[in-house]
Amino acid sequence: MAHIKVDEGVPGIRSLVMFRPDTGQYLYELVQILLRGESTLSEAERELIAAYVSKRNDTMFCMMSHAAASRELYGNNKNIVDEVLNDMQQSHVSDKMKALLNIAGKVQVLGKEVKEEDIAAARQYGATDIEIHDTVLIAATFCMFNRYVDGLASLTPTDPKVYEEMGKRMANGYTMPPPSN
């Protein structure tokens, strides 16, 4: 059960933004622009960064749901998601994505872990300033979401099918649920 009185049966962050829509609206707007806004990183790639960071923070709800969204968006290449979650360095993502995921992994530990050489490696494979910026902000944002969801012990479904359905909806974008009564 969640640590505070939220709608029973509503999973993850959804129950929390329904409890406090005043703050929730900005969380949804932020994630919508970061993961669905115009970008030279594909939506599938950005969802993969979110899932990768959430796995490292051991937040099952965010990891499962954003992995599902990423698989949905990768389509025929969806296996890449599980490859990255199992062993990023051995996966078939591009060298640029490996360098960006490496930066995201450093951010997950602590901001200061990101070193000049991590940035240089990403640039070497063609990463731009805005791609580096967005990678850091996506990783930082999921360090927030993960702590919000787990810190209040919100409902985490265990059935993989629930996440598959969730991933399909998330692929279409993020919109605020109605506030709880």
Added chain:
Amino acid sequence: MAHIKVDEGVPGIRSLVMFRPDTGQYLYELVQILLRGESTLSEAERELIAAYVSKRNDTMFCMMSHAAASRELYGNNKNIVDEVLNDMQQSHVSDKMKALLNIAGKVQVLGKEVKEEDIAAARQYGATDIEIHDTVLIAATFCMFNRYVDGLASLTPTDPKVYEEMGKRMANGYTMPPPSN
């Protein structure tokens, strides 16, 4: 120097939201409602939670600036800020605030570190659901800001006077700076 090309001389998160106002606007709106919106936690207390988490994340810029804002808002009781940053358990904040700061400290580590007994302790001293929610979200939000600021190596002034001035401005609220050219 920052890892990406931001305005030289603009400190901390300000340079980053000027670089990417599309995402920055929601970060500012979020922090404005969390730290300045209507709440039974005082603005000084909420700034103190932000400074406390930032110190634990070793993010000098956020720690110094939010500590300064908290001192400004505590007025004659401003010594309490440094007491908490030096040794929270021995400080003169209320038992309720100690219980909430304890929760914030757990969130800083990882969401799952917040246990039933941490929540029960806060309730015992009168903390409400919304106060517990906001404490967790403020702590999670600063885990994001800290990583954003340090992950991109944004400018961190070292002169305490700079932060004193910043704290005075921040006490009046958070508004977006104009975008960089």
